[in-house]
Amino acid sequence: MSTYYPIVYTLRSVKEHQLREGVSLRSFRPARDALCLITEGRGTARIGSNEFVLKPGMCLRVRPGETVSLMPAGKQAKLFYIHGAAVMLDLGDPEAAVAASGLPLMECGSVMLPAKAAAEAAALLKQLIPLVISNEHTDRHRSQSLFHELLHMLALYAEAGKLPADDAVLRTMKWMDRSYNNPVSLNMLPALAGLTPSSYCRAFKRVTGMTPGAYLTKVRLTEAKRLLTDRGRTLKEVARSVGFQDELYFSRTFKKREGISPSEYRRKGSRRIAIVSQLFLQDHMLALGVQPIAAPSFPSLFPGQGVPGYLRPMLNQTIPLNVERRIRYSELSALSPDIVIKTSFRHDPFDQDWREQSNTVVLDGVTKWTGYLEAFATLLGKEAEAEQIIRNIDAQQQAARDALKGLIPAGKWTVIRALADEVRLYTGRSHAMTDLLFQDLGLEMHAVDDAEPYISHGLAKLAELDPERILILWSDAGSLGRLKANPLWQSLRAVAEGQVYAPDSREWDPWGPLGRAHTIRECVNYFSRI
Structure with a gap:
């Protein structure tokens, strides 16, 4: 089995420089890996034998021993200069500890951040300046955390520039899946994908069958439907939790897409549904915007909640059922489920007891994932949503087939x-x-x-x-x-x-x-x- 070698990144220093027109930064040779982020102004840079045209949002990697000179072209230029180090640890040899040092903080020579990301990076670096010189342990930990956040941002945009169009679209979809609850500027997505706005929109429509805005709305409303099953949340709280700052706009958007208001949806979606299966059938319910009260888990395979990471955030209010053992109907009776969705377990002595319960729906003999989705959609009255989900998956499959x-x-x-x-x-x-x-x-x-x-x-x-x-x-x-x-x-x-x-x-x-x-x-x- 191959050995895992983790890479540890450490921040050494951060300084902000302001260069006046016609005054170059004195040439120097850094002793360790560094990054230079331009936040304002334009100019030129020579790093080793390479020349760069500087503009806001550009981040340059400086290697140890390379001669660096910077010259602003306008009234002034502002930049951050970041010193850091990266080492690879050998966990198999605690005596040696370090397997390799002098690794790059950034794999490529330069990364161009879009305006919003560049502003976020600059704000992050301003936070870092007092933290990195502090002697407080909490400040040191916070500075390393922010440094890793910066490196993640740079790696994200660096990779986006290398990906084929369809792969880049999938990357932005994944980003929206994670960031839907924050204000998202759709204008930054083409830059994240490394494409022009028109190329990005065409590629996105080809991959998903919808526009980026429609996809983001779908992601937000899918999560909203899950949150609406929690009666302890107000509509205003639900709206803000999924990225809508205006409750009225949230309600109008919800009704336009779903055909009913959030309040009506909450009333109709109040049935308590439990799932007992050796498949993660809660996946189908969650995709349709309904959270089960109890659902399968495999704690030996997925420590913690017993489910894959992509389902975990959506199951906070769901009781995990350990289906690595046989489950009796009596174990669910205290939850008072309106409906129990059941698939047969091999050699399960309790199966007959389940079949005799009037609130149990047995789904056996289904051979396709679409069959399960359609069964849940019929049960929940969400046939139109299921059809759209199938179309979206078909589009993703075709895009992946082309990429592969x-x-x-x-x-x-x-x-x-x-x-x-x-x-x-x-x-x-x-x-x-x-x-x-x-x-x-x-x-x-x-x-x-x-x-x-x-x-x-x-x-x-x-x-x-x-x-x-x-x-x-x-x-x-x-x-x-x-x-x-x-x-x-x-x-x-x-x-x-x-x-x-x-x-x-x-x-x-x-x-x-x-x-x-x-x-x-x-x-x-x-x-x-x-």
Whole structure:
């Protein structure tokens, strides 16, 4: 198993400089890595053998030993000069501790921040100046936190400039998914994507089927519908929690999109629904804007709430049900659910008891994620919302399929999962993940002659197939280590040729729309990096 080497970034100093017209900053050679952020004015800079035209929002990386000279072109120029250090730690060798030092604070030579981001960076650096010279422990911790925030901002915009258009759109969608509760300027999104406004809007419409503004509104209203199930929140609190500063505007927007007012939605959506399943079916309810009172969790797989990270923020008011064991109906009776959505558990002695309850709806025999979504939509009276969700996912799948054409090596693929006591070989039949990979995202499948979704104890069959490429999913480090030590595994062509791919897929779950969108994004991100 490969060793993990974390990189630690440390801030040394921050200074603000003001340069007058015709007066250059005296040439110097820094002893350590540094960053120079221009906040006002224009001019030129020479760093080593490279020349730069300076303008507000530009951040330059200065390497140790490079000669630096700056000359303003107007009345004056303002800039921040930041000294820092980055070291890579070797956790496997506590005596040595440092595996590498002198690493760059920023991978590229320059990053151009849009106006709003540049203003945010400047405000952040002004906060840093008194903190970095303070002797208080709390100030030191705060200064390091703000420094990492600055580095994250620079890395975000640096990466955006390198991405293909569709990938860049997915990045801005992810950013809106996280930042919807803050005032969001749609004008900054093209810069975040590294595209012109017109190119960005065209790419966004192609990927999602909607405008950036419509997508942001959808994200906000989806969260608003979840919050409306909490009767302890006023409409004003709900509006502000999802980024609307005006309650009246929030209500008008909600009614225009949903067909009913927030108050009416709250009355209609007051049914108490619990889910008992070994699938994260709460994904479908949350996508439709309804929060269940209780839902499945797998605490051994996802410590804490027992659910993937992309679902966690939306389930704060939901009771987690540990479905790694069998659950009796009596365990839910105290919650007084109006409806219980149930799927059968294998060899569950309590299944018959569940079926006899008048408020239980059993969803068995569903083979597609869309089937579950449509069932929930019918139950909740949200058929129109489900149709839009399916269209949005279709658009994301097509965009990802186009992006992956230039990223994935040609050849036939086989998907496996390494467990403690077996290797599962997926056949490409009736399974949400293989449907997504082979039908929707365009990977070419190595045919496996079996009617089941996967073959248990499939290592011998895998050796018989000897595929060109292997994708390993949902496998922990211990199981992977045991698999790699197996001589049969070592004899495989894909292993010998280095065509084995093992992304961190713990949260890849295409059985629901939120998980499917997350899986699509992470799949594209993984193949973009290799």
